Amino acid sequence: MPLMTWTKEQFGTDVPICDEQHQRIFAMVNQLYETAAQGDRAAIGQLLDELIDYVVMHFQTEERLMQEKNYSGYAAHKDEHDKLIATCAELQRKFHAGEAEVTQDTARFVCDWLLHHVPKVDRPYGPALTS
Numbered sequence: 001m002p003l004m005t006w007t008k009e010q011f012g013t014d015v016p017i018c019d020e021q022h023q024r025i026f027a028m029v030n031q032l033y034e035t036a037a038q039g040d041r042a043a044i045g046q047l048l049d050e051l052i053d054y055v056v057m058h059f060q061t062e063e064r065l066m067q068e069k070n071y072s073g074y075a076a077h078k079d080e081h082d083k084l085i086a087t088c089a090e091l092q093r094k095f096h097a098g099e100a101e102v103t104q105d106t107a108r109f110v111c112d113w114l115l116h117h118v119p120k121v122d123r124p125y126g127p128a129l130t131s
């Protein structure tokens with residue numbers, strides 16, 4: 001059973017590009033969760049790198065759209081993005097240095113972050129970004 005399932009009711013933002021990117025991120029987290037259980041370090045490292053690259057690109061998409069609309073929640077929103085990227089970059093560095101492992105708990109951490117961020121922080125930008 002996948003760790004994360006995207007539904008419009010719970011995660012839809014009304015911004016098609018953001019919804020598409022969120023669905024791709026959920027799929028990547030699910031893949032990382034499965035692969036982490038198998039313990040293939042090279043495969044895990046590749047998925048971790050791909051996930052982080054994609055999330056960075058996605059955050060840039062959201063931030064550009066928010067800036068274009070002078071969205072009032074931009075600064076607080078970007079702050080949440082920056083904190084996650086800092087945490088992930090540190091884990092990525094340690095993983096590739098052989099100082100840390102990526103486990104199913106890592107995928108659960110990203111999952112929990114998304115379960116808070118997408119409904120509580122992303123969804124509220126829908127009306128502003130589609131007006």
Ligand SMILES: [Fe+2]
Nearest residue numbers: 062117121122
């Ligand atoms: Fe966001």
